Amino acid sequence: MTARRRAVVVVCDSLAADLVRPDTAPSLSAMRAQSADFVAARSVFPSTTRTSSASMATGCLPGAHGLLGNTMVLKEDGRLVRMSVGKPDFLDRLRRATGQTLRRPTWAERLADHGGAIVMSNVSPGAAYLQDPDSFGHVYHRSGSRGPGGELLDDGLPIEVGAAGDAAMTERFCREVLRERAPALAVLWLSEPDHTAHHTALGSPEHLAMIAHADACVQQVRSTVDALDPDGEEILLVVCSDHGMETVGRQIDLDELLLATGWKNSPQSSDVVVAPNGNAALLYFADSKRVDIPPLAQWLQDQDFAGRVVWGDALAELGLPTDGPLGIALALRHDTAANPHGVRGRSVSVLSPFSNSSLPGCGQHGGLGAHEQQPFLYLRGGGLRPGERGQPASLIDIAPTVLHHLGVAADGMQGRVLR
Known part of the structure; x- marks a missing residue:
């Protein structure tokens, strides 16, 4: 040097x-x-x-x-x-x-x-x-x-x-x-x-x-x-x-949705675990539940809050690992709508148990919005x-x-x- x-x-x-x-x-x-x-x-x-x-x-x-x-x-x-x-x-x-x-x-x-x-x-x-x-x-x-x-x-x-x-x-x-x-x-x-x-x-x-x-x-x-x-x-x-x-347009409770639709057994179970990351979420699976990855990925893609749903070998396209317990990456739906101050970019966000910030109308990040x-x-x-x-x-x-x-x-x- x-x-x-x-x-x-x-x-x-x-x-x-x-x-x-x-x-x-x-x-x-x-x-x-x-x-x-x-x-x-x-x-x-x-x-x-x-x-x-x-x-x-x-x-x-x-x-x-x-x-x-x-x-x-x-x-x-x-x-x-x-x-x-x-x-x-x-x-x-x-x-x-x-x-x-x-x-x-x-x-x-x-x-x-x-x-x-x-x-x-x-x-x-x-x-x-x-x-x-x-x-x-x-x-x-x-x-x-x-x-x-x-x-x-x-x-x-x-x-x-x-x-x-x-x-x-x-x-x-x-x-x-x-x-x-x-x-x-x-x-x-x-x-x-x-x-x-x-x-x-x-x-x-x-x-x-x-x-x-x-x-x-x-x-x-x-x-x-x-x-x-x-x-x-x-x-x-x-x-x-x-x-x-991006401006948070709305928040979803992905844990509650998975419980309500039967994809997750109970709030305390570790069979499917959601890691909320602002305008994205990563879903981890126990070995016994990995068979659910393809149908759950399709269910997520059909929801109005979903932007891009990625699983399997395609995780590498996002720079994520394809081995280990990570099963699905979810980027929330986003658009180019402007907020009241003229700043463009709006996204759905995932509720996190670790933070009470980024309520609707505030700023958030984590996803694939422009x-x-x-x-x-x-x-x-x-x-x-x-x-x-x-x-x-x-x-x-x-x-x-x-x-x-x-x-x-x-x-x-x-x-x-x-x-």
């Missing part, structure tokens, strides 16, 4: 590409004009933050790295158990159930002997720790901060989710991480506008204020990077979102010329691009280097 080369990655959680405009996000709009703008960038499926975090960190699709949603089902004591990936103890349970965390190495692991990685994140603990689940570098989060080897850090991140916490984290990131410690990779993951959009209407004054807030955080990072690397050759700056959002699948992705510096890029691009392309800039091998990654 060239001694002075570095990469800085900033993620504005849930900010769709079409909401980056001069009136909503002037700094991001200015950066777009100065950067390689990958206009065809897409998220992964499910388009959830925790899945996105693992995909960005490993450069691989969910079927390869094994983290399949904000909600997952693991086998514990012979039973399929649904759990939130966002909880601080999830990685310990995943390790006990499968013998590992992610199935592919992260960029933090690959950079452990090449300048290291420091992550500061204000999203859920699960999403934050998935950047470096086995503690090869440093991860700072309000639920606890860890250094190499899992060492608990005294200088944690005592902030709250939301705008004030993002602002405090950004100031510290610029001062301490970028200016003083200068790791090979520095990642800043903002909680806004996602945190607010789950509780309000997309395009509302409250939502637009949080886009402006995230934009100001990006400007602070840009200014710091410009001061450290005036020629723009040594620091590759990546500014992106993990996915966008707006939730359209993050923005700007790369500046590192010899990249500015301008639009029309080639396909994905979250899984970010890590190999970063590693290429740093001169570190990206073997085994499914993504490719963006140029």
Whole structure:
């Protein structure tokens, strides 16, 4: 690795590409004009933050790295158990159930002997720790901060989710991480506008204020990077979102529907287990119930809430595994209807036992809707010329691009280097 080369990655959680405009996000709009703008960038499926975090960190699709949603089902004591990936103890349970965390190495692991990685994140603990689940570098989060080897850090991140916490984290990131410690990779993951959009209407004054807030955080990072690397050759700056959002048109209780129609035996049974993921759901099956997968998939496809229903070998088309207890992937029905604030994109959403956010009229993500699948992705510096890029691009392309800039091998990654 060239001694002075570095990469800085900033993620504005849930900010769709079409909401980056001069009136909503002037700094991001200015950066777009100065950067390689990958206009065809897409998220992964499910388009959830925790899945996105693992995909960005490993450069691989969910079927390869094994983290399949904000909600997952693991086998514990012979039973399929649904759990939130966002909880601080999830990685310990995943390790006990499968013998590992992610199935592919992260960029933090690959950079452990090449300048290291420091992550500061204000999203859920699960999403934050998935950047470096086995503690090869440093991860700072309000639920606890860890250094190499899992060492608990005294200088944690005592902030709250939301705008004030993002602002405090950004100031510290610029001062301490970028200016003083200068790791090979520095990642800043903002909680806004996602945190607010789950509780309000997309395009509302409250939502637009949080886009402006995230934009100001990006400007602070840009200014710091410009001061450290005036020629723009040594620091590759990546500014992106993990996915966008759709307006929730209605919610369905998929567990209740399966019970009422006889596909599930009882509320406590683990024969068929639904993992709700916003505008998507993954259905897991005990071995004795896998015979029900084809007829249940057809029943789901016939329902008015269904968009795309995928099962069997076709799961690989969505980047999902075709082995193990996962049986069906359901992307909910979506359309291009505009909400009262003129923001297009509407979807059905699945009720979750782990969250009371994203009621009808609010923002949600997870599925295959055009707006939730359209993050923005700007790369500046590192010899990249500015301008639009029309080639396909994905979250899984970010890590190999970063590693290429740093001169570190990206073997085994499914993504490719963006140029």
